[in-house]
Amino acid sequence: AVVxxxxxxxxxxxxxTKIVCVGRxxxxxxxxxxxxxxxxxxxxTKPTTCFVEDGGSVLxxxxxxxxxxxxxxxxxIGKTLSKVPASEVMSxxxxxxxxxxxxxxxxxxxxxxxxIPWTMAKCLDTFCPIxxxxxxxxxxxxxxxxxxxxxxxxIKTCT
Numbered sequence: 001a002v003v004x005x006x007x008x009x010x011x012x013x014x015x016x017t018k019i020v021c022v023g024r025x026x027x028x029x030x031x032x033x034x035x036x037x038x039x040x041x042x043x044x045t046k047p048t049t050c051f052v053e054d055g056g057s058v059l060x061x062x063x064x065x066x067x068x069x070x071x072x073x074x075x076x077i078g079k080t081l082s083k084v085p086a087s088e089v090m091s092x093x094x095x096x097x098x099x100x101x102x103x104x105x106x107x108x109x110x111x112x113x114x115x116i117p118w119t120m121a122k123c124l125d126t127f128c129p130i131x132x133x134x135x136x137x138x139x140x141x142x143x144x145x146x147x148x149x150x151x152x153x154x155i156k157t158c159t
Contacts, residue, residue, distance in 0.1 A: 012076065012097060012130055013053055019046040019128055021072075021101065023118075044118060050102075050128035059126045064104035071148035071156050073141065074099040076133060095133040098146060102127035 023042035052058060060067055078094025101122070108121035148156040 012133060013048075013051045016048050016051065019048065019050060021046060021122075044122065046123050046128050049125045050123060052126045052129040054129070054131045056129060057126065058100075058102055058129060059124070061104065061124055063120075064107055066104065066106040068103045068105045069148060069150060069155065070101040070103070071146050071158055072099045072101050073097075073144070073146055073158075074130065090136070093136050095135050096139055096141065097133050098131040100129045100148065102129070 021044050023044060058067075058069075074097045076094045076097055077092050079092050081089070081092045084092060102124075103118075104121045104124070108118050111118050111121055144159070146158045147154060
């Protein structure tokens with residue numbers, strides 16, 4: 001069961017202050033791209049202008065000819081989280097939302113080759129479509145399969 005953002009009183013698009021992402025956290029996807037798994041997390045952020053509400057459109061930029069989509073399970077932090085003991089982290093989770101990490105793969109490869117941040121490849125407006133908030137008690141994240149369809153065609157399944 002999905003709990004809408006309206007019934008939880010939280011509007012992700014209007015209330016979010018930042019989008020924090022973890023790169024290469026899925027071993028299978030890293031292998032698909034020929035990337036080694038990092039020994040420490042690769043953290044990057046996206047501005048909130050990347051958000052697109054459920055049903056909205058992603059704008060394809062003229063600067064890229066190779067736009068990719070990755071389905072993610074977003075963890076929505078509902079209150080300030082800083083230096084919190086691991087045992088208390090879940091009390092800060094407001095819920096989960098399906099998110100799509102949109103990437104200009106050709107620009108990302110150029111950034112990697114130049115050893116510069118991926119900002120131009122991942123942070124364009126509309127590059128983070130997001131679904132409604134799901135209450136933590138309504139989902140078993142350890143046993144959830146997420147699929148991504150583009151124009152009705154299955155392009156990714158994640159477990």
